[in-house]
Amino acid sequence: WETELHSTSPLPRDECQVPLLPWTTTSPDLAVCPAVTEATAHSSNQTATDGKTFRSGLESWVQGNTCHRLPNGGDRFCAYTHLSFSGGEGISIITTPERIAQISSWPIFEDENDDNGVLNHASFSPSYEDAEIPGKGIGLIATRPIRAGLRVMARTPALMVDSRALEGLDQVYVAELMGGAVEQLPREHRGRFLNLSTHDDVRLKGFNERVHWIFSINRFRTGLGDGGAGFHSAFTEVSRLNHDCRPNCVYYFDPNTLTHHVVAVSDIFPGEELSVSYIDGFQPSTARKETLQNHWGFPCSCHRCTAEPHLVAESDNRIAQIRQLWKELDDYSSSSTATPEKAELLVLLYEMEGMLGRMQEAYYRAAMEWNGVGHAAKAMAYARLCIDRGLAFKGPGKPFIESMEMLLREPEAHHSWRFRVGQMGSS
Numbered sequence: 001w002e003t004e005l006h007s008t009s010p011l012p013r014d015e016c017q018v019p020l021l022p023w024t025t026t027s028p029d030l031a032v033c034p035a036v037t038e039a040t041a042h043s044s045n046q047t048a049t050d051g052k053t054f055r056s057g058l059e060s061w062v063q064g065n066t067c068h069r070l071p072n073g074g075d076r077f078c079a080y081t082h083l084s085f086s087g088g089e090g091i092s093i094i095t096t097p098e099r100i101a102q103i104s105s106w107p108i109f110e111d112e113n114d115d116n117g118v119l120n121h122a123s124f125s126p127s128y129e130d131a132e133i134p135g136k137g138i139g140l141i142a143t144r145p146i147r148a149g150l151r152v153m154a155r156t157p158a159l160m161v162d163s164r165a166l167e168g169l170d171q172v173y174v175a176e177l178m179g180g181a182v183e184q185l186p187r188e189h190r191g192r193f194l195n196l197s198t199h200d201d202v203r204l205k206g207f208n209e210r211v212h213w214i215f216s217i218n219r220f221r222t223g224l225g226d227g228g229a230g231f232h233s234a235f236t237e238v239s240r241l242n243h244d245c246r247p248n249c250v251y252y253f254d255p256n257t258l259t260h261h262v263v264a265v266s267d268i269f270p271g272e273e274l275s276v277s278y279i280d281g282f283q284p285s286t287a288r289k290e291t292l293q294n295h296w297g298f299p300c301s302c303h304r305c306t307a308e309p310h311l312v313a314e315s316d317n318r319i320a321q322i323r324q325l326w327k328e329l330d331d332y333s334s335s336s337t338a339t340p341e342k343a344e345l346l347v348l349l350y351e352m353e354g355m356l357g358r359m360q361e362a363y364y365r366a367a368m369e370w371n372g373v374g375h376a377a378k379a380m381a382y383a384r385l386c387i388d389r390g391l392a393f394k395g396p397g398k399p400f401i402e403s404m405e406m407l408l409r410e411p412e413a414h415h416s417w418r419f420r421v422g423q424m425g426s427s
């Protein structure tokens with residue numbers, strides 16, 4: 001699952017990523033991706049690291065005995081575990097000695113008693129519980145009312161794996177590192193990890209293979225925002241969330257605290273299942289079903305996919321319209337046919353599609369279009385909505401939120417001020 005987004009395209013780069021906002025630069029973001037990484041066979045080199053490369057905080061880390069090196073003398077990867085991280089839950093990270101030396105010096109690893117504001121300690125009473133969901137395995141059910149915009153979870157990973165290891169090492173070596181990394185976790189967190197879904201029909205040969213398989217099914221892509229290669233991470237509770245094409249929750253990963261936040265996008269009632277979307281929900285229904293079947297191995301039974309055929313067709317039409325509007329509104333050239341009315345139509349279509357967790361994308365475009373024709377009041381109203389939803393659903397520090405804050409402070413000084421005046425679409 002997940003990702004580090006970087007694109008200027010308004011359209012999805014591929015089906016495992018959420019559509020990218022044109023103004024997004026490097027915001028860490030999450031989208032569900034195919035579970036299994038292809039790994040090619042390589043020779044490996046097993047050596048124990050001496051630990052001398054570490055700087056601060058090293059005393060708190062345990063390191064596995066086995067390390068594996070990429071072919072041709074490439075990077076070496078080992079399993080490191082911080083036992084007291086996040087209120088004693090612990091975290092295991094598979095990466096290079098150089099990278100762990102950097103990571104271990106981050107403030108979040110300095111104070112052993114600090115739980116980083118993560119909602120996983122004994123005093124926190126969750127608003128959900130595990131339950132068997134027919135046809136979906138285990139899922140999470142609300143146990144009390146949850147208001148839209150409220151944070152449902154904030155969790156740190158059990159296991160993080162450097163993407164370079166996943167891509168470059170033989171799967172057997174990756175599994176060996178993962179097995180060791182999970183063994184090193186504190187007992188409770190290890191137990192919860194090992195309880196995660198493996199798909200019952202799969203025959204697994206040993207501990208390492210089981211851990212590898214659990215990780216493959218339950219991982220998110222989590223960039224660290226430090227300019228280095230990305231990571232894939234498995235979380236013990238976040239990974240229990242089942243998929244829905246029109247989910248009632250969204251998630252984002254904060255690379256500064258290594259915390260995965262799950263936020264309600266609509267009011268949720270006790271007994272209702274909490275859901276997130278594993279895929280880009282702005283694909284037509286057949287493409288969504290294909291992706292879920294091919295990459296996740298289950299037929300989508302969500303409300304939207306199993307609706308009456310005429311309702312599915314209407315939804316597909318709206319999605320086609322939305323994608324066309326993205327093209328027009330994200331065209332900043334002088335021949336663009338964008339108008340504020342088209343941006344407001346986009347807002348309406350997002351609402352009708354139930355894409356509540358992504359409203360900020362439509363509000364952003366509406367703010368830009370109104371400012372683009374010099375209508376400051378309307379631009380500011382949409383900018384406010386964009387900031388409100390953006391902060392709740394994507395977290396702070398995102399470039400598009402900063403842009404909207406600038407617009408709100410002084411619309412006339414924002415780069416979009418009257419940029420559409422004189423263009424084809426403007427009247």
Ligand SMILES: C[S@@+](CC[C@H](N)C(=O)[O-])C[C@H]1O[C@@H](n2cnc3c(N)ncnc32)[C@H](O)[C@@H]1O
Nearest residue numbers: 135136137138197218239240241242243296298
């Ligand atoms: C990340 S896990 C979610 C938790 C999982 N249900 C469990 O028992 O731990 C992903 C797996 O859950 C199942 N799943 C998730 N959403 C589903 C859905 N909407 N319909 C059917 N199965 C689903 C699939 O087996 C999928 O590979």
